[in-house]
Every structure is written in C-alpha cells, then in structure tokens.
Amino acid sequence: MRALPLxxxxxxxxxRTVxxxxxxxxxxxxxxxxEADFVFLQSQTGMTGGNLSSHVKKLEKAGFLTIRKEFVGAKPCTTLALTEAGRDAFKSYLTALRTLLRVMDGAGL
Amino acid sequence: MRALPLxxxxxxxxxRTVxxxxxxxxxxxxxxxxEADFVFLQSQTGMTGGNLSSHVKKLEKAGFLTIRKEFVGAKPCTTLALTEAGRDAFKSYLTALRTLLRVMDGAGL
DNA sequence: TCGCTAAGTTTGCGACACAAACAAGTCTCC
DNA sequence: GGAGACTTGTTTGTGTCGCAAACTTAGCGA
Incomplete structure (x- = not known):
C-alpha cells in the first residue's frame, strides 16, 4: 500500500487541551x-456559566491563560487573557490544522 | 465590547464525531x-487495534463509513470506506476549519 | 427588609477514549 | 499431526471529561 501524503x-x-x-x-x-471578561466569553460562545468556568479552570491549570479577578464598581468581574504559553500552543495547533488542510486541498476536498 | 470577526x-x-x-x-x-484496510489504518495512525476498532464502530454507527469483511487468501481482512454522508460531514468540518483559520490569518496568527 | 438578578463555582452523571485481555483462526516447525 | 507463535480483530474495564443543574455570594430595587 502506498505512502500517504498525510x-x-x-x-x-x-x-486535546486546545x-x-x-x-x-x-x-x-x-x-x-x-483579553476578555467572563460574561463576554459566555455570550460569544453560548456556553453555560458552569461549563465555561470548568473549561477556563482547565486552561489555567495547563498554564494557557491567566485569570484576573477584580471589582468594576460594585460587581465582581473576571478577566481572562492568554499567557505566552497559551498563545504558542494555539499557534502550534493552527499550524497543525493548516498542514492538514493543505493535504486536503491537494486531494480536492 | 465590540463584535468579534469570529x-x-x-x-x-x-x-465531535469527526x-x-x-x-x-x-x-x-x-x-x-x-478505502483502506484495518491494519493499514492502524499503522498509519499508530493506534492500538482495540482503540481503532471502537472508533471505527462509532463512525459506522454514525453512518460515516462502511465495513466490509472478507478473506484474502486464508486471512480475514476488514476494509473500510467513507460513505457519502461521511464524506459530506468531513467536507463540512473542513469548511469550518477553513473559516476559523481565515479569521486567524486576519489576526496575524 | 425581602426578593431578584448578576457572577461564578461545585457537584453529579452520563459519555467517551484508551489499552489490556480475550477470541478465533492460521502458519510453522519438529 | 500437534504445540506454540502470529495475525486479525473485538470486548471489557477504568479513568477522564464534558456538561448542566444546583448552589453560593453579593449587590440592587421596591
């Protein structure tokens, strides 16, 4: 069987983390x-708060983002931002996707 | 907060199926x-047989591929191929990836 | 004061990925 | 021809994970 270009x-x-x-x-x-706050991300992704919370925690645990908690006026507000490691991991991930897509382009898909 | 291009x-x-x-x-x-046989896929993906078997079964259950069992000489051989639905699902998936990547290209990632 | 809403977190359950153990048959070598 | 190794897969068991409902904490309005 011949070698695949894939x-x-x-x-x-x-x-799987990203x-x-x-x-x-x-x-x-x-x-x-x-950077973006928790509520904004929730609206963008359409996720429930609990779901978002657990995923954010997992990303933090992986060292991919930082969580900053502060008060804006009287209300609490959590602001999230990628770390350098998180950005790098995402870039690597995108590179892998591009590689895959290039092969599929070549195969007419 | 402004609207995202994403x-x-x-x-x-x-x-998640694909x-x-x-x-x-x-x-x-x-x-x-x-189309490809089981053993070839196993070597390409580096997966264990059991792992591959269960994923293949799940893809079949989703209607994304067909399993054809036959004997080649004396040995059993299972050959796998995408169904039309499987190919369509994969194309849609690729389209979604391309959309994401286009946004990231625009953002300089 | 008494809800009501906002902002997250914790908990519980069902689904899933993965590999080790197993099954069924074939080939080899003495 | 029979013992044992190999080939080709499948089943089973376990730990992980995604997800949403329930809970927490605290400000705001009437």
Whole structure:
C-alpha cells in the first residue's frame, strides 16, 4: 500500500487541551482580543456559566491563560487573557490544522 | 465590547464525531485513499487495534463509513470506506476549519 | 427588609477514549 | 499431526471529561 501524503499520527495526537471545541472557542476569542471578561466569553460562545468556568479552570491549570479577578464598581468581574504559553500552543495547533488542510486541498476536498 | 470577526459558537459546536483526533485521522486517511484496510489504518495512525476498532464502530454507527469483511487468501481482512454522508460531514468540518483559520490569518496568527 | 438578578463555582452523571485481555483462526516447525 | 507463535480483530474495564443543574455570594430595587 502506498505512502500517504498525510501524517495521520500527527492528527491523532492533536493536543486535546486546545482541540476540545469549547476551549478552542475560548482560546480563539482570546487570541484575537488579547483579553476578555467572563460574561463576554459566555455570550460569544453560548456556553453555560458552569461549563465555561470548568473549561477556563482547565486552561489555567495547563498554564494557557491567566485569570484576573477584580471589582468594576460594585460587581465582581473576571478577566481572562492568554499567557505566552497559551498563545504558542494555539499557534502550534493552527499550524497543525493548516498542514492538514493543505493535504486536503491537494486531494480536492 | 465590540463584535468579534469570529463565530465562537460555531467553533464550540464542532461535530465531535469527526473532530475527535483519532477519528479525524481515520476519516482523513479514508478521504484521500477512498478505502483502506484495518491494519493499514492502524499503522498509519499508530493506534492500538482495540482503540481503532471502537472508533471505527462509532463512525459506522454514525453512518460515516462502511465495513466490509472478507478473506484474502486464508486471512480475514476488514476494509473500510467513507460513505457519502461521511464524506459530506468531513467536507463540512473542513469548511469550518477553513473559516476559523481565515479569521486567524486576519489576526496575524 | 425581602426578593431578584448578576457572577461564578461545585457537584453529579452520563459519555467517551484508551489499552489490556480475550477470541478465533492460521502458519510453522519438529 | 500437534504445540506454540502470529495475525486479525473485538470486548471489557477504568479513568477522564464534558456538561448542566444546583448552589453560593453579593449587590440592587421596591
């Protein structure tokens, strides 16, 4: 059987921390706006608060974003931003996607 | 806060059936070769047999691929191929990725 | 004061990915 | 021809994870 132009192992081992759709949405948002507050992200992604909370926590645990809690007037407000590591991981992820898409372009898909 | 050029909800709701890395690798392989046998896929993806088996079963259940079992000489051989639905789902998925990447290109990532 | 809403977090459950164990048959070598 | 290794997959078990409902804490209005 001939060799494929596709690195299937690379695809199969994509980093799940950013690959997970919910987190990918969060990271993509933060990549374009640099920082955003919890409520804004919730509205953009359409996620429930609890869901967003747990994903944010996981991203923080991975060292991919920072959580800043402060009060704006009287209300609490959590602001999120990517770390350098988070941005790098996202860039690597995008590179992997581009590689895959290039192969598929070549195959007429 | 301004509107993003990014549809985060679309990202957050990517179809997990094909998005899952292991299955994405399988589907991508089948998309470029039209059909492939079990052992070949296993070598390409680096997955264990059991793992591949369960993912294949899930893709079949979703109607995304067909499983053909036959004997080649004395040995059993299962051959896998995408269905029309599987190919369509994969194309839609690729379209979603391209949309995301275009936004990220625009943001200098 | 008594809800009501906002802003998150914690908890619980169902789904899932993964690999080790297993099954069924074939080939090899003595 | 029979013992054991190999090939080709499947089943089972376990730990992880995603998700939303319930809960917490605190300001705001009537």
């Amino acid at each position: 690195d299937a192992q690379a695809v199969a081992s994509l980093d 690959h997970e759709p919910a987190r990918l949405a969060v990271v993509a948002c933060l990549a374009v706006v640099d | 549809d985060a909800q679309a990202v957050a709701s990517l179809d 998005h899952e890395p292991a299955r994405l690798a399988v589907v991508a392989c089948l998309a470029v070769v039209d």
